[in-house]
Amino acid sequence: MPYVMIVDDSRDSVEPLARFLERSGYLVTMMTDAQEAIGEIIRRPPHVLLLDLLMPEMDGAMLLEVLRSYLRLQALPVVVLTGVPDSPMVQRVRDLNVNAVLTKGRRASRKWKPRSASPATTSRGRRRREPVR
Numbered sequence: 001m002p003y004v005m006i007v008d009d010s011r012d013s014v015e016p017l018a019r020f021l022e023r024s025g026y027l028v029t030m031m032t033d034a035q036e037a038i039g040e041i042i043r044r045p046p047h048v049l050l051l052d053l054l055m056p057e058m059d060g061a062m063l064l065e066v067l068r069s070y071l072r073l074q075a076l077p078v079v080v081l082t083g084v085p086d087s088p089m090v091q092r093v094r095d096l097n098v099n100a101v102l103t104k105g106r107r108a109s110r111k112w113k114p115r116s117a118s119p120a121t122t123s124r125g126r127r128r129r130e131p132v133r
Helices: 011-023 034-043 060-068 088-094 106-111
Strands: 003-007 027-031 048-052 078-082 100-103
Touching: 003 011, 003 034, 011 027, 011 048, 027 034, 034 060, 048 060, 060 078, 060 088, 078 088, 088 100
Parallel strands: 003 027, 003 048, 048 078, 078 100
Antiparallel strands: none
């Protein structure tokens, strides 16, 4: 079973994501403390790490710098979750070889606008099939 670790100081903000991943067949561990997360990742590296940037005591960039210092964790897939996509810290983690940076929270919902479906297309933008007569 694929193993995903989510490190975010706000458990409430990532619980829906964790539930979705669990329902999709992933084993999920949520950590709210970056220091504890480092120890757990070293003991049992996840298949992918979902990492918040802004956390107290140790931010996500510092956590990632520690992880990347371990040879066996240099290729660990990391997806950064941030509510501040234009932060200088985002460039810092990009330089540490992250796989993706995703915007979470209100900023994410403001940027995403659904495409309006025309009568000839479905809500997913696919062409609607004409009935055979």
